[in-house]
Amino acid sequence: MDHDQDASKLHNPWPRFGWWFTATLVIVAAVLGFVVLSRYQQNGPELDLWTAICRAVGITADGAPAGAPQPPVRTSTRIAWTAATLSQIASGNAKHGASVAVTCVACHGERESASPIFPTLAGMDATVVYKQLDDFRSGKRQSGVMSAIAKALSERDSADVAAYFATRESGLAPIAGEPLPAGGRSLRQSDPGIRLVFAGDPERGIPPCAACHGPGDRKLGAPTLNGQQAAYIESQLTAFAQGGRQNDINQQMRGIAEQLTPDEMHAVTLYYSGRSLSRAVQTNDPATTQAHRPEGL
Amino acid sequence: MLGTRRLALFHYWVAFATFLVAIVLGAWQMLMRSPLPAPLDDPAAYYASVTLHGTAMAYVVTTFFIMGFGYAVAATSLGRPLRGVAAAWVGFVICLAGTVMAVAAIVTGRASVLYTFYPPLLASAWYYGGAFLLIAGSMIWIAVMIVNMQNWKRENPGRPVPLPMFAIAATAILWAWAASGVLIELACILLPRAFGWSDLIDAELGRTLFSVTLHAIVYFWLMPAYIAFYTLVPLAAGGRLYSDTMGRLTFIMLLVFALPVGMHHLLADPGHGSGFKFLQSALTFLVVLPTLLTVFSICASLEVAGRVRGGRGLFGWIGALPWKEPMVLAVGLSLVMLGLGGFGGLINMSFAMNLMIHNTSWVTAHFHLIFGGAVVIMYFAIAYQMWPHITGKPLRSKALARTQLWLWFWGMLITTIPWHIAGLMGQPRRVAAFDYADPLMARMGPLVIVSVIGGLMLLVSAILLIVVLIRSHFGEKAAEAPLRYALAVNPPARVPASLNGFGLWNSIVLVLMVIAYGYPIGQFFFLKPHSVPAVEVTSQTSLEGRP
Numbered sequence: 001m002d003h004d005q006d007a008s009k010l011h012n013p014w015p016r017f018g019w020w021f022t023a024t025l026v027i028v029a030a031v032l033g034f035v036v037l038s039r040y041q042q043n044g045p046e047l048d049l050w051t052a053i054c055r056a057v058g059i060t061a062d063g064a065p066a067g068a069p070q071p072p073v074r075t076s077t078r079i080a081w082t083a084a085t086l087s088q089i090a091s092g093n094a095k096h097g098a099s100v101a102v103t104c105v106a107c108h109g110e111r112e113s114a115s116p117i118f119p120t121l122a123g124m125d126a127t128v129v130y131k132q133l134d135d136f137r138s139g140k141r142q143s144g145v146m147s148a149i150a151k152a153l154s155e156r157d158s159a160d161v162a163a164y165f166a167t168r169e170s171g172l173a174p175i176a177g178e179p180l181p182a183g184g185r186s187l188r189q190s191d192p193g194i195r196l197v198f199a200g201d202p203e204r205g206i207p208p209c210a211a212c213h214g215p216g217d218r219k220l221g222a223p224t225l226n227g228q229q230a231a232y233i234e235s236q237l238t239a240f241a242q243g244g245r246q247n248d249i250n251q252q253m254r255g256i257a258e259q260l261t262p263d264e265m266h267a268v269t270l271y272y273s274g275r276s277l278s279r280a281v282q283t284n285d286p287a288t289t290q291a292h293r294p295e296g297l
Numbered sequence: 298m299l300g301t302r303r304l305a306l307f308h309y310w311v312a313f314a315t316f317l318v319a320i321v322l323g324a325w326q327m328l329m330r331s332p333l334p335a336p337l338d339d340p341a342a343y344y345a346s347v348t349l350h351g352t353a354m355a356y357v358v359t360t361f362f363i364m365g366f367g368y369a370v371a372a373t374s375l376g377r378p379l380r381g382v383a384a385a386w387v388g389f390v391i392c393l394a395g396t397v398m399a400v401a402a403i404v405t406g407r408a409s410v411l412y413t414f415y416p417p418l419l420a421s422a423w424y425y426g427g428a429f430l431l432i433a434g435s436m437i438w439i440a441v442m443i444v445n446m447q448n449w450k451r452e453n454p455g456r457p458v459p460l461p462m463f464a465i466a467a468t469a470i471l472w473a474w475a476a477s478g479v480l481i482e483l484a485c486i487l488l489p490r491a492f493g494w495s496d497l498i499d500a501e502l503g504r505t506l507f508s509v510t511l512h513a514i515v516y517f518w519l520m521p522a523y524i525a526f527y528t529l530v531p532l533a534a535g536g537r538l539y540s541d542t543m544g545r546l547t548f549i550m551l552l553v554f555a556l557p558v559g560m561h562h563l564l565a566d567p568g569h570g571s572g573f574k575f576l577q578s579a580l581t582f583l584v585v586l587p588t589l590l591t592v593f594s595i596c597a598s599l600e601v602a603g604r605v606r607g608g609r610g611l612f613g614w615i616g617a618l619p620w621k622e623p624m625v626l627a628v629g630l631s632l633v634m635l636g637l638g639g640f641g642g643l644i645n646m647s648f649a650m651n652l653m654i655h656n657t658s659w660v661t662a663h664f665h666l667i668f669g670g671a672v673v674i675m676y677f678a679i680a681y682q683m684w685p686h687i688t689g690k691p692l693r694s695k696a697l698a699r700t701q702l703w704l705w706f707w708g709m710l711i712t713t714i715p716w717h718i719a720g721l722m723g724q725p726r727r728v729a730a731f732d733y734a735d736p737l738m739a740r741m742g743p744l745v746i747v748s749v750i751g752g753l754m755l756l757v758s759a760i761l762l763i764v765v766l767i768r769s770h771f772g773e774k775a776a777e778a779p780l781r782y783a784l785a786v787n788p789p790a791r792v793p794a795s796l797n798g799f800g801l802w803n804s805i806v807l808v809l810m811v812i813a814y815g816y817p818i819g820q821f822f823f824l825k826p827h828s829v830p831a832v833e834v835t836s837q838t839s840l841e842g843r844p
Contacts, residue, residue: 004793007801014795022805025580026812033575037648056572058820 077140077247079131081220088155089130092163100157101164103149111171116231119223122171128223129162132247141247172227193267196260204259209268212252221249230273237265301372301379302687307389308365309680309687312358313763315396319353320759322346327712327752331745332733340729344409344834347727351412352403354669356431357396359518362676363472364388364438366521367465369683371445373780374461374528380448381441388437395430398423409834411727413511414487416503419831422491429483432476442469450798457792460544461528461782467548468520470799474556474806475517478509490831497828501568502821508559509814512581516555518668522675523547526595526628529682531783533624536602541785543594545796550587552799554580556806557813564651573817574648580813581646588639595628601786623698627678630706631671637710638667641717656727659720662713669755670709674702677762684769686780693768697761704758712751715744 004012010019039052047055054060079085104121107113112120121129135141136150137158153161165171187202189195200208212222225233239245240257248254257265328335329343364385372379379385401423402408408424446458446466458466486503489495527544531537538544560577563569603614620626641663644650654660681698685691692698719741724731733742795801 004795007793007795007798012793012795014793015801018795018801018805022809025583026576026809029576029579030572032579034572037575038571053572056570056575057816058568058570058573059824 074246075140076249076251077131077135078138079134079221079249081127086127089126089159089162092126092130092159092161092166094160094163094167097157097160097162097164100153100161104161104165108165109171110168112227113229113232116229117235118229119232120171120228121165122168123227124165124172124223125218126159126162126166127221129165130158131221133158133161135247141245172224191267191271192264193269193271196264196268197271206256206259207252209272213272225272227274228272230269233272234265234269237269241265300382301368302689304379304382304385304389305365305369305683306687308361308368309683311393311396312362312365313680313766315353315357315361317759317763319350319358320756322350322353324752324756326350327745327749329729330731331749332731332742333746333749338730341406341409343729344411345403345406348409348411349400349403352399352428355412355514355518356399356428359514360392360431360435363468363517363521364392364435366524366679366683367438367442367469369687369780370461370465370524371442373686374459374465374782375445375449377449379441380445384437385441388434388441391434391437392431395427395432395434397427398430399427402427413507415507416486416490416498416500417829417831419487419490419498419833422488425483425487425491429480429488432480432483435472435476439469439473442466455791457541457789458797459782460538460541460785461524463545463797464520464524464527464548467552467799468517468524470803471513471520471552471555472517474552474810475510475513478506478511478559482506482510496830498831499821499828501566502818504563504566505560505568505814505818505821508562509556509810510559511562512559513555515664515668516551516584519672520548520551521679522631522672523551523591525624525675525679525682526591528782529624529679530595530628531598531602532781533622533682534599534602534618536598536605536783538783538785539594539597539601541787541789542792542796543590544785545792547587547590547594549796549799549802550583550590553802553806553809554583554587557809558584558646560813560817561646561648561651564648565655568821569817571648573813577813578646578648580809582643588635592632592635595632598783599625599628621695621699623681623692623695623702624678626699627674627702630702631674634666634670634674634706634709638663638671642667654720656725657720658716658724658726661726662716662720665716666709666713670706670713674705674709677702677705680762680766683780684766685775685778688770689774690769690772691775692765693772694765697765701758701761701765704754704761708751708754708758710751712748712755715747715751719744719748 004014006012007015010016034053034056035049038056039047039049107115107118108121109118111122132141133150133153134155136143136146137153139147150158187195187199189199195201196206197209200206200211209225211217212219213225215226218224236245237257237260240248240253241260243254246254260268325335325337326343326346329338329346368379368385399408402421403424408414408420410418410420410424414420414425414428442465446462449462450458457463482503486499486506490498527538527547531539558577558581560569560574561581564574564578599618600608600614603617606614606617606619608614608617618625620629641659644654645660645663677698681692681695720726722741722744723737724741724745731738731741731745733739
């Protein structure tokens with residue numbers, strides 16, 4: 001035992017054993033704890049080795065103190081009715097648009113749409129089609145099919161398609177020039193649809209629909225609704241009310257639709273789709289009679 | 298020698314007097330949390346009582362007992378007067394002052410933070426100051442132990458340090474490492490906040506520092522029991538120690554594997570990564586090496602004794618052992634409790650299984666069984682063995698002492714086994730009162746009542762202990778017999794330097810501590826400051842009004 005009288009000399013048996021034993025122990029435990037446990041047992045194969053080891057050490061990506069929540073920057077639309085936008089739309093080439101619109105008419109029809117869930121576009125103001133295409137392209141308005149189609153179109157194409165649909169006749173009725181319903185724009189109208197379309201509900205801050213969508217008046221970017229598909233109008237009112245659609249520039253449609261009862265939405269829809277009984281009786285507008293459609297659409 | 302005896306006796310009496318008070322509190326706590334009616338049915342009193350019971354048992358009883366034991370062992374095993382008796386008395390007074398301060402703070406209801414005093418709970422500065430003095434005072438004991446061993450080695454070059462002295466020096470060094478965590482926590486985190494020097498408290502750092510202490514302190518408590526296993530039991534049984542080298546290795550391994558392992562007390566804490574928790578859990582498991590080595594050595598030593606006494610056959614030596622000797626009886630009972638508690642401990646330290654029993658009554662039951670049972674029963678046996686030597690008077694009644702040990706054994710099993718089961722059923726620990734009308738708790742009611750019966754048996758046993766010690770203390774003088782220790786079957790003439798000192802092992806501990814705790818502690822300084830507002834528990838009114 002004389003050779004083991006210095007515990008600091010590594011070649012002596014006990015120090016050698018002690019340090020080797022310690023080193024082996026630490027290495028095995030560290031490999032198990034930092035690699036095997038964290039990478040292969042605990043977390044799963046999608047984690048890379050380095051991240052797993054960092055986690056085992058206690059460093060995680062979500063370890064930083066939580067900052068103040070940043071809401072996503074959100075605007076209703078990219079479109080503003082500047083002179084540049086309007087001149088871009090005005091320069092639309094209906095002829096070229098007709099060739100681009102070959103895809104569109106499969107659903108939206110040359111005169112009216114193929115299904116009540118698709119809007120009729122024939123006769124629609126060019127600014128409306130142009131804006132909606134841009135909103136679909138930018139994701140401001142959500143639709144799987146329309147987003148894909150709009151992304152394939154350039155701004156030039158959009159203007160051309162818009163010009164094409166605006167020149168189509170015998171689809172939607174033109175906004176202007178329509179006579180008032182019998183009884184005038186009165187809050188005393190018994191039909192709630194007619195009352196809302198022409199007089200709104202001032203006590204609830206609801207303006208008349210016709211002030212923007214016609215008949216008789218129009219605002220830039222507001223679609224004409226006279227003769228539009230009933231199911232489509234109702235689905236869009238619901239989408240505005242529930243926040244599913246948010247691309248109205250001043251939130252006016254969200255503000256209005258949120259306040260409408262389901263019955264009121266239905267009544268308005270019936271009026272614009274031309275199936276309101278009182279409207280058919282009380283007006284003698286040829287466009288209205290044209291917009292009458294068989295049940296079931 | 299007379300000075301050393303008085304020194305040891307004073308330490309022992311402080312320990313046992315505190316023990317008696319603390320066990321009365323423990324019995325009341327058992328009653329309080331049971332479905333049975335308890336006097337003074339007050340949750341605030343319960344938490345103050347748990348704090349006092351824990352602080353007394355974990356810090357006061359153990360520290361004073363081990364210090365007294367260390368002085369006695371150093372003086373008797375080296376066969377010469379203790380060096381540094383004056384310093385030892387200074388340490389005694391500091392520890393006693395600290396104890397009085399802490400107890401006063403608890404009794405006045407300004408420190409109901411439980412004995413682990415985890416931040417952000419905040420007690421009165423008197424409590425922390427008292428705990429600091431108690432632990433810091435024991436540093437003097439550490440110095441006295443190391444100086445005595447070094448002096449003896451210098452004067453006896455080449456000779457092996459007697460195993461009892463080697464073992465008590467290992468205990469002192471272990472305590473020096475262990476206490477560093479809690480002393481730093483007290484001095485740098487808790488006391489500054491308690492004095493009002495800071496507004497916030499770094500709770501995670503505090504808990505991590507405490508974990509350095511929390512497991513090693515358990516082995517510090519365990520050491521006297523192991524020293525008795527190796528150096529007193531074989532002689533009491535009438536034989537010799539099977540192997541001196543196994544003894545040295547055991548104490549060395551207990552020192553090394555006690556320290557870089559405390560984080561298994563933090564397995565549910567969010568402040569640390571799983572890698573370090575696993576590393577320390579894995580190192581914790583190595584305690585099986587010294588434990589199994591000890592079980593083997595002690596059984597072998599007892600077999601040597603049994604065969605010397607005429608035992609024959611495969612198991613005949615067991616019956617031939619002198620079971621009427623308190624020390625021999627105690628080691629048998631202790632090993633049974635060590636086995637049961639040890640298996641429970643494997644679950645606690647397992648990284649994955651811990652979650653099942655974390656913060657349940659299982660944990661409390663576990664440490665009562667292994668510390669209150671396996672370890673403390675050896676404290677009793679040590680006291681019975683040493684009493685005649687340090688008082689100069691014979692033990693008055695070995696029969697009463699045996700009754701006391703049996704009562705303690707059965708009391709501890711009856712207390713802790715249902716307690717374990719209640720924990721597995723989900724009973725949380727550290728709760729003053731349960732609603733046993735709740736169907737979930739109702740199942741645990743009968744188990745808790747059985748535990749109360751066990752607790753009362755423990756109380757009776759503790760009273761018997763004091764009766765035996767007082768009767769002997771005031772008995773008639775007799776010719777004193779020197780305290781002797783077991784010789785090895787092959788007494789070592791020389792041992793390697795590595796097994797005769799602690800330089801190598803301290804270096805290994807240092808490296809392991811840096812690996813195990815370097816990053817987990819360091820991260821709080823540069824990665825994630827965890828300071829939080831403290832929760833002051835400095836008056837009982839703060840607990841009132843809570844459901």
